[in-house]
Amino acid sequence: MLEGLSQRLEEALNKFKDKGKLSPDEIKKGLREIRLALLEADVNYKVVKDFIGRVEERCLSSEVTESLTPFQQIVKIVYEELVKTLGGEAKGLDLGSPKPAKILLAGLQGSGKTTTAAKLARYLKKKGHHPLLVSADIYRPAAIEQLKVLAQKIEVPFYEAQPGEKPLEIVQHAIEVAKKEGRDVVIIDTAGRLHIDEALMEELIELKKTFSPSEVLLVADAMMGQDAVNVAKTFQEKVGLTGIILTKMEGDARGGAALSIKEVTGCPIKFLGVGEKVDALEVFYPERLAGRILG
Ligand code: GDP
Numbered sequence: 001m002l003e004g005l006s007q008r009l010e011e012a013l014n015k016f017k018d019k020g021k022l023s024p025d026e027i028k029k030g031l032r033e034i035r036l037a038l039l040e041a042d043v044n045y046k047v048v049k050d051f052i053g054r055v056e057e058r059c060l061s062s063e064v065t066e067s068l069t070p071f072q073q074i075v076k077i078v079y080e081e082l083v084k085t086l087g088g089e090a091k092g093l094d095l096g097s098p099k100p101a102k103i104l105l106a107g108l109q110g111s112g113k114t115t116t117a118a119k120l121a122r123y124l125k126k127k128g129h130h131p132l133l134v135s136a137d138i139y140r141p142a143a144i145e146q147l148k149v150l151a152q153k154i155e156v157p158f159y160e161a162q163p164g165e166k167p168l169e170i171v172q173h174a175i176e177v178a179k180k181e182g183r184d185v186v187i188i189d190t191a192g193r194l195h196i197d198e199a200l201m202e203e204l205i206e207l208k209k210t211f212s213p214s215e216v217l218l219v220a221d222a223m224m225g226q227d228a229v230n231v232a233k234t235f236q237e238k239v240g241l242t243g244i245i246l247t248k249m250e251g252d253a254r255g256g257a258a259l260s261i262k263e264v265t266g267c268p269i270k271f272l273g274v275g276e277k278v279d280a281l282e283v284f285y286p287e288r289l290a291g292r293i294l295g
Contacts, residue, residue: 001274004253006293008037013078013294016071027059027074034078042225042256047085047263054081079290085259086286091243091268093124096214100132100178101185102171104211105245106204106235107219109192111228112247112273114143116219117189118150119273119281120245124185125156132183134159134174136167136207137191147189154278157183167191167203168210175211188213196231201238208239215242217270222246225256229264236265247273250280258289 012033016022022030031052038048058077064070095101103120107113114135121131133151135158137143144161151158159174171188178186190207193200208216218235220228228246235241244261249272252258262268269284 001250002041002253002255002258002289002293005037005041005255005259006295008040009034009078009293010295012037013071013075016074019071020068022065022067022070024060024065027065027070028056030074031056031059038259041254041259044226044229044256044260044264047260050263051081051085054084075294079294082259082290082293083286085263086289087262087268087284088286090283090285090287091270092283093270094214094242095129095185099184100175101215102175102211102213103185103187103215103217104204104207104213105187105189105217105219106239106241107192108196108221108231109140109194111192111219111221113192113219114147114189115150115276115278116245116247116271116273116281117147117187118154118156118278120271121151121156121187122154122278123271123281124187125154129185130183131185131187132157132159132174132178132181133187133189134171135161135189136170137189138165138167138170139191143189143192150278157181168206171207171211196234201235204235204239215270216240217243217245218267219245219247219273220257220261222249222252222255222257222272225254226260228257229260232261232265232267236267241265241267243268243270245269245271245273246284250274255293 135144135147161170272282274280
């Protein structure tokens with residue numbers, strides 16, 4: 001995960017290694033390398049600019065410029081600012097009240113939304129919750145079937161829509177079943193389209209307005225880099241999100257989406273998808289990812 005970025009940053013930072021006192025010019029030159037490493041990793045240019053600005057300001061303080069061993073301080077500053085860029089404090093899931101809590105999953109087709117619905121159900125079940133899965137994707141029967149199969153695999157109940165039911169009715173009925181059966185979380189998989197379209201947005205807005213979910217999570221494919229960030233920005237503007245789940249992170253060497261998405265959208269990353277299996281989901285901790293990036 002993020003091996004390319006990690007290696008490039010290490011090379012850039014190592015230029016400061018074993019150096020004694022650094023002049024402001026030397027610091028700026030070194031930071032240009034870090035800037036390049038981030039841009040090569042497909043991080044949003046404005047995010048890079050802000051990040052480098054913050055790092056530079058701190059590195060030009062007398063504490064660093066007067067230091068005889070500045071390397072450790074610079075690494076610490078880069079780490080802390082990376083944590084900030086990644087979102088600072090980890091934001092857990094909000095399961096709010098009343099029960100059952102509703103978690104609405106949105107995203108483009110292929111982003112990993114259906115798989116993530118099952119991963120999330122499994123995660124919550126392990127935490128002692130009693131989730132129920134439902135698919136409101138009436139346009140793709142295969143997607144409904146896929147979620148049903150995954151639900152069986154992880155032994156989580158699945159609400160099966162009746163023929164002719166509309167998305168709002170499906171979710172309404174699923175919530176009624178959840179209440180009756182003492183389920184405390186309903187995870188709602190919604191329709192995914194190949195591209196953002198108005199009908200898709202309208203449907204999500206309607207679902208959100210009707211059921212007031214405590215979480216509206218966008219599932220986005222990290223491998224799509226800045227395209228994933230742009231998708232998230234549109235969903236945030238049109239629907240309003242409470243968080244993001246970045247999938248396929250284990251295959252992403254660059255990290256452009258992970259490092260940009262929080263600052264561009266204002267939405268925290270809450271989970272990472274790190275594989276195709278149902279247990280390949282990690283709670284997102286900015287500090288942990290920053291630590292991984294800096295090795
Ligand atoms: P949907 O169209 O958004 O519902 O996407 P699916 O859940 O059907 O997933 C699309 C593909 O991505 C499937 O082959 C999944 O196995 C795969 N996938 C989902 N999440 C991950 C992940 O975190 N890592 C990897 N490598 N593949 C994933």
